[in-house]
Amino acid sequence: MGTDAETELDANIDSDPDPHVVPRTVLAEQVRYQGQSITVRSLESLIDGERTRQNQQVQELQALRERNTEIQRSVVEELVRLRQIAQEVGAEVPKPGLWSGLRALIPGRRKGALVEHSVEQLLREQYHLSACRVKEAADFADRLAVAESELYDEIDRLNQRIIESSQNKATAASFLSRLQTFMDQTTARRRPLGADSVAALTMQADLDRGHRLLSEHATQLQLYHTAVERLSQLKDSTRMLSETIASLRGDITQYVMAASEKLDLVSGQIRAIGAAADATATLLEMKQSLDGLSESLNQTTRFVAETQRYFRENLDTLVGRLEVYDHETRASLEVNLDLSRAADDARIARLVRNALSDGGSPAALPARRSAAPRQLATAAASPPDRARDAGDRGPRDPEGSPR
Amino acid sequence: MSAGTVSGLPGCALQEAAAESYLAHATALVREARLGAQFPPGRAVLASLEALSVRCHRGLYPQLLVEPLSGLPALKEWTRVRTDTQLAQQVLAGLPPPEQLAERGPHHPAYGKQLLKGLYFSALARKPPPPIEQLVVALQRLAAPRVQVQVTLDKLDARGLLVRCMVELVQGPSPRPLIERRGEHVAAAPELQALLYRRAAQDAELLFIELAAQPGVSVRRVCVGTIGPLHPPELPSSEGLGELRRGPAGQLATFSVDTAACDLTADRNNDPLTDLLGQRLSAAARAEYEEARRRLGYRVTKDRKFVVDGESLPAVTALCQGAGTRNVIYPLPAAARDPDSWPPR
Numbered sequence: 092m093g094t095d096a097e098t099e100l101d102a103n104i105d106s107d108p109d110p111h112v113v114p115r116t117v118l119a120e121q122v123r124y125q126g127q128s129i130t131v132r133s134l135e136s137l138i139d140g141e142r143t144r145q146n147q148q149v150q151e152l153q154a155l156r157e158r159n160t161e162i163q164r165s166v167v168e169e170l171v172r173l174r175q176i177a178q179e180v181g182a183e184v185p186k187p188g189l190w191s192g193l194r195a196l197i198p199g200r201r202k203g204a205l206v207e208h209s210v211e212q213l214l215r216e217q218y219h220l221s222a223c224r225v226k227e228a229a230d231f232a233d234r235l236a237v238a239e240s241e242l243y244d245e246i247d248r249l250n251q252r253i254i255e256s257s258q259n260k261a262t263a264a265s266f267l268s269r270l271q272t273f274m275d276q277t278t279a280r281r282r283p284l285g286a287d288s289v290a291a292l293t294m295q296a297d298l299d300r301g302h303r304l305l306s307e308h309a310t311q312l313q314l315y316h317t318a319v320e321r322l323s324q325l326k327d328s329t330r331m332l333s334e335t336i337a338s339l340r341g342d343i344t345q346y347v348m349a350a351s352e353k354l355d356l357v358s359g360q361i362r363a364i365g366a367a368a369d370a371t372a373t374l375l376e377m378k379q380s381l382d383g384l385s386e387s388l389n390q391t392t393r394f395v396a397e398t399q400r401y402f403r404e405n406l407d408t409l410v411g412r413l414e415v416y417d418h419e420t421r422a423s424l425e426v427n428l429d430l431s432r433a434a435d436d437a438r439i440a441r442l443v444r445n446a447l448s449d450g451g452s453p454a455a456l457p458a459r460r461s462a463a464p465r466q467l468a469t470a471a472a473s474p475p476d477r478a479r480d481a482g483d484r485g486p487r488d489p490e491g492s493p494r
Numbered sequence: 495m496s497a498g499t500v501s502g503l504p505g506c507a508l509q510e511a512a513a514e515s516y517l518a519h520a521t522a523l524v525r526e527a528r529l530g531a532q533f534p535p536g537r538a539v540l541a542s543l544e545a546l547s548v549r550c551h552r553g554l555y556p557q558l559l560v561e562p563l564s565g566l567p568a569l570k571e572w573t574r575v576r577t578d579t580q581l582a583q584q585v586l587a588g589l590p591p592p593e594q595l596a597e598r599g600p601h602h603p604a605y606g607k608q609l610l611k612g613l614y615f616s617a618l619a620r621k622p623p624p625p626i627e628q629l630v631v632a633l634q635r636l637a638a639p640r641v642q643v644q645v646t647l648d649k650l651d652a653r654g655l656l657v658r659c660m661v662e663l664v665q666g667p668s669p670r671p672l673i674e675r676r677g678e679h680v681a682a683a684p685e686l687q688a689l690l691y692r693r694a695a696q697d698a699e700l701l702f703i704e705l706a707a708q709p710g711v712s713v714r715r716v717c718v719g720t721i722g723p724l725h726p727p728e729l730p731s732s733e734g735l736g737e738l739r740r741g742p743a744g745q746l747a748t749f750s751v752d753t754a755a756c757d758l759t760a761d762r763n764n765d766p767l768t769d770l771l772g773q774r775l776s777a778a779a780r781a782e783y784e785e786a787r788r789r790l791g792y793r794v795t796k797d798r799k800f801v802v803d804g805e806s807l808p809a810v811t812a813l814c815q816g817a818g819t820r821n822v823i824y825p826l827p828a829a830a831r832d833p834d835s836w837p838p839r
Contacts, residue, residue, distance in 0.1 A: 209691035211652060218569075223577045230585050233611065236604040237590060358569045359505075 113273035118300050122266045122308060124259040129314045137252075137318070141325050144245070148332055151238065155339070158231060165224045218357055225350045228343055235340040242333035249326040253319055260315035263308050270308070274301040505559040505568045510548065512728050513558035517547045519726040520566070523747035526801045526824050532751050533719040534626060534648045534656040541623035543567075545575045550617055552610040564654030565724030565747070572650055575623055582619040585611060626656060629687060631673070633680050640666045642714075643673050643680050647687075651695035656721040659694040661705065661713070668710030694718060697771045699754035699787075699794050706790050713792075715755035723748060735767070738802075738809040745826070746802040746810060751795075758793035765796035766817030801826060 127133065277294050284291040508516050521543050529536040544550055546558060546567060559568040589595065589612050590605070599609030627649045635642035647659045665673035672686040682690075693701040698716040705713045724747040725736045739746060750765055763770050771794070772783055799822040802810045807825055814821045
């Protein structure tokens with residue numbers, strides 16, 4: 092219950108039948124926002140939490156990219172190794188016949204030194220190594236499927252928060268509109284009154300109370316507006332992450348399927364080794380198979396290199412977009428300067444990578460600040476250009492194969 | 495048999511129920527063979543067969559590829575067990591937390607597969623199947639500069655059969671010894687490994703001859719034990735031993751031992767399916783072959799045992815009698831013929 096003057100003012104206003112007049116009760120109105128109340132600190136904590144989660148996702152994506160590079164490098168090593176085996180095949184001298192060949196081995200007869208490697212043994216060992224790599228790649232694809240699913244769950248969660256913040260924003264805006272109307276109307280009613288009159292002083296008190304409420308809920312409006320904007324940006328980034336992972340998973344799945352088919356062919360060819368007393372035909376067949384397999388693996392290597400390049404380009408773009416430098420947000424939320432540091436680091440990493448790929452020494456770089464949560468891979472750890480060039484040159488130029 | 499024929503043969507892909515039935519029969523055949531030290535390790539073979547079953551992999555692998563000639567799983571399948579065992583810890587480390595898998599696995603395909611992988615690879619990590627392929631060199635006697643060793647190579651040969659090649663030899667001074675020694679630690683030189691790999695699928699005396707020809711090497715014994723071929727009811731009938739199966743549940747398996755050694759008193763062929771090497775040579779070559787054998791001083795014995803179901807037993811018995819051999823034939827217990835009632839362990 093207010094004072095007598097306030098009661099009288101209420102009565103005066105209530106007696107005014109104008110539907111556009113906002114009653115004084117607006118000053119006592121309970122504005123109900125959904126979810127927990129929002130403050131600068133809580134919004135900052137929310138945004139930081141979401142960004143930390145996204146940092147982790149980007150780090151995991153970076154680890155997946157490095158793993159993809161390892162798999163690619165292993166495939167190239169297998170290619171080199173298979174080439175060596177093909178050379179061993181050429182060096183093996185087939186025996187013309189069972190006993191005739193063994194005659195040279197009987198004591199007293201001249202014989203050549205034992206061959207150091209069995210072709211079948213080398214092939215089997217290489218087959219096992221290749222099977223391991225393909226299995227690792229398949230497991231990699233499964234992990235990507237889970238990561239992709241988690242990101243879609245993240246998008247759902249962010250959408251829920253965005254909707255909640257948007258509804259609260261509308262609630263705040265509606266209240267502020269009515270409150271502002273009340274204050275305008277009160278100011279107009281107060282103007283003709285004497286400054287010392289009770290009514291004028293009461294109205295002034297209402298105006299002061301209204302200013303206070305305006306300030307409070309305008310802040311709420313601003314915070315909810317900011318939350319909608321920032322969460323929407325995070326959601327867009329999350330969607331980009333999920334699309335990148337989906338593409339990578341599709342590419343790797345294709346690679347695994349193609350490599351598995353090749354391995355099945357090789358396992359069938361390995362069965363042929365040693366089955367015949369006369370190994371000439373077997374060796375020739377094996378050499379032909381190896382040449383075919385080498386070429387297939389060469390194509391697979393190019394395929395993986397292209398995948399890795401796609402991944403790299405999209406990840407860099409994605410990370411660049413994540414490093415949003417929002418002046419308004421910073422002003423209202425006291426944004427952590429690490430955001431800007433991360434953007435600088437991304438730009439620096441790109442400069443270094445471009446400089447090294449052009450063959451020159453790195454140009455002078457801006458002074459580096461302390462490391463941001465997300466570090467991009469250096470050029471040394473990821474030589475996609477050399478991998479692509481080596482794949483284009485084919486298996487006859489081992490010097491160009493990436494290490 | 496030409497290389498083209500062998501390499502062109504496709505494997506036999508068994509799906510789900512047929513694969514489980516095959517594995518149960520193969521396990522029973524190997525278990526009932528009572529394999530000794532001359533054969534590849536039965537425990538490792540049985541553990542690998544168990545790892546191939548859906549009880550272990552929970553359906554992650556929808557089909558099983560079997561070599562029709564050997565009746566054993568194809569190289570791809572043995573390799574799968576080996577690679578999965580090798581990668582088990584790495585895969586488990588990359589899985590989501592068990593609580594998350596248990597909660598989301600039943601409802602989401604991506605998590606569901608990870609849940610199955612968690613169960614499968616956990617089982618492999620807890621009890622890894624021993625390797626079916628390995629090379630072991632055991633020091634038997636050291637009297638410098640000579641060293642006596644036993645070299646044992648277990649491998650899957652090109653025919654798809656599991657083979658144990660065991661060699662006892664004495665390595666003396668040589669510019670390129672086959673046995674490398676550091677103190678009491680001995681290892682097989684790459685040349686010896688390659689030789690064993692190439693010759694393991696052939697007659698033991700071929701390997702005996704080739705080893706005896708190496709400088710500084712004195713061979714005492716070469717023994718090649720072979721598991722297979724198996725003829726379970728899930729595989730189509732093939733020419734040869736497979737024709738001896740009787741009835742829809744007919745199944746049999748053979749296990750052979752081929753020995754060339756200096757301490758045998760006489761040649762003996764108790765294998766109804768194989769002739770001695772000398773019997774396969776032309777008359778002209780045989781004379782020189784016999785002379786070489788006398789110089790090297792070894793004898794050869796071949797033996798073979800069978801595991802067979804009751805209905806097929808008379809046919810196998812008649813085979814051995816017709817060849818004039820006296821072979822051990824283990825009858826399969828009645829329960830072992832029904833994969834649904836046979837306990838896997």
